Amino acid sequence: MTQLLFTVAAVLVASALCSGSEAALFSVSAIRVRQLAQSNSPAALALLRIQENMGRPIATIVILNNIANIVGSIMVGRIAAQVLGDRWLGVFSGVLTFLVILFAEIVPKTLGERYAERTSLLVARPVLVLAFLLGPLIGLIELLTAPLTKGESRPITNEAEIALLATLGRRAGVIEEDESEMILRIFKLNDLTAGDLMTPRVRMSYLRRDDTLASIQEAIMASQHSRLVVIGDSVDDVVGVAYKDELLAALVRGEGQRRVGELVHPIQFLPESVRADSLLRHFQSSRQHLAVVVDEYGGVAGVVSLEDVLEVITGEIVDETDQVVDLQEQARQEGAKLPTL
Numbered sequence: 358m359t360q361l362l363f364t365v366a367a368v369l370v371a372s373a374l375c376s377g378s379e380a381a382l383f384s385v386s387a388i389r390v391r392q393l394a395q396s397n398s399p400a401a402l403a404l405l406r407i408q409e410n411m412g413r414p415i416a417t418i419v420i421l422n423n424i425a426n427i428v429g430s431i432m433v434g435r436i437a438a439q440v441l442g443d444r445w446l447g448v449f450s451g452v453l454t455f456l457v458i459l460f461a462e463i464v465p466k467t468l469g470e471r472y473a474e475r476t477s478l479l480v481a482r483p484v485l486v487l488a489f490l491l492g493p494l495i496g497l498i499e500l501l502t503a504p505l506t507k508g509e510s511r512p513i514t515n516e517a518e519i520a521l522l523a524t525l526g527r528r529a530g531v532i533e534e535d536e537s538e539m540i541l542r543i544f545k546l547n548d549l550t551a552g553d554l555m556t557p558r559v560r561m562s563y564l565r566r567d568d569t570l571a572s573i574q575e576a577i578m579a580s581q582h583s584r585l586v587v588i589g590d591s592v593d594d595v596v597g598v599a600y601k602d603e604l605l606a607a608l609v610r611g612e613g614q615r616r617v618g619e620l621v622h623p624i625q626f627l628p629e630s631v632r633a634d635s636l637l638r639h640f641q642s643s644r645q646h647l648a649v650v651v652d653e654y655g656g657v658a659g660v661v662s663l664e665d666v667l668e669v670i671t672g673e674i675v676d677e678t679d680q681v682v683d684l685q686e687q688a689r690q691e692g693a694k695l696p697t698l
Contacts, residue, residue, distance in 0.1 A: 361436045365453065368429030372461035375422035378484065379415060380469030381476035382407060389474060403481035416495045417488040426457070516544050542670045549669060551636055552629035555650045555659035563588050564617045566596050570604060571613030577604050584647045586660060587621050593656050595649050597621035626651050629658055637666045 390408045393401035407414045430453075437449050469476050488495065520541055527537035563586040564573060577585075583601050588594050599620050607615055625648040627639070640646060646663040 371425035373465040377465035377469035378480040379418045380466040381473045384470045384473035385477045400478040413488045546634040549633040554665040555661040557659040566618035598624040
């Protein structure tokens with residue numbers, strides 16, 4: 358009887374270890390594994406190796422689990438027949454099946470999932486060693502199953518999953534509400550274009566190249582913008598951008614007869630279709646905060662600024678001089694009326 362009980366316990370423990378390890382390795386987050394690997398802990402590095410190629414480690418655990426269940430059941434059945442006889446063998450088989458389901462499957466898999474990180478770190482290195490020892494057998498299995506397992510690898514995560522995590526994190530109090538909103542807004546960058554963010558030409562402030570500073574002094578001082586588009590003969594003839602501080606400095610120096618065109622700086626021209634994330638990189642690399650947006654025919658559709666892009670992430674940025682929050686909305690309401698300075 359002692360031999361029978363010992364054999365049953367050995368089968369249950371072996372199967373439970375395999376089931377719990379498998380559940381833990383599948384449950385631990387791939388992102389969390391990469392965070393742990395930054396500590397250069399041997400267990401964490403081993404776990405990272407397993408995450409990068411789950412096929413062999415999981416095959417190792419499955420093989421061991423089946424060996425424990427099949428071989429163990431044969432041994433237990435043989436010993437039980439000798440100890441209990443044929444009369445009680447059926448009852449014993451039913452009890453053993455119940456014990457296997459409960460203590461070798463349900464309980465260890467539940468615990469493995471609940472304590473996935475701790476369990477995965479504990480079993481990572483032993484699993485790699487066993488995978489190496491069973492390498493030839495696993496290689497044969499991979500060769501036989503290759504036609505069925507080919508395909509693209511699953512990405513670690515995606516936008517929808519990160520957005521959901523941000524929402525759940527906010528509800529759980531792990532991250533602040535404004536942080537969650539900013540994360541969600543960032544994903545809008547590749548969905549919006551310059552045409553969506555620009556100030557339309559009907560609301561675009563500009564100066565004329567041939568105007569003298571003295572003749573437009575009041576308009577310059579009243580402007581809410583630090584950068585002003587400079588045009589030639591028409592709005593479609595944009596020649597550059599003038600900085601308000603330079604214009605005011607010239608007026609202070611008594612250079613009122615200078616023409617605006619003498620203080621013009623180059624300005625970038627971008628198509629309406631360029632995405633907001635590309636716009637942000639463009640402003641960073643060019644060190645310019647304003648660009649002219651052109652339509653498909655080469656005409657000026659409007660202007661877009663670094664602030665327009667940042668507002669996608671932060672929401673509307675309004676200072677004490679802003680009289681209109683959304684110039685695009687006002688342009689749609691006013692129609693095609695073109696303002697001038």
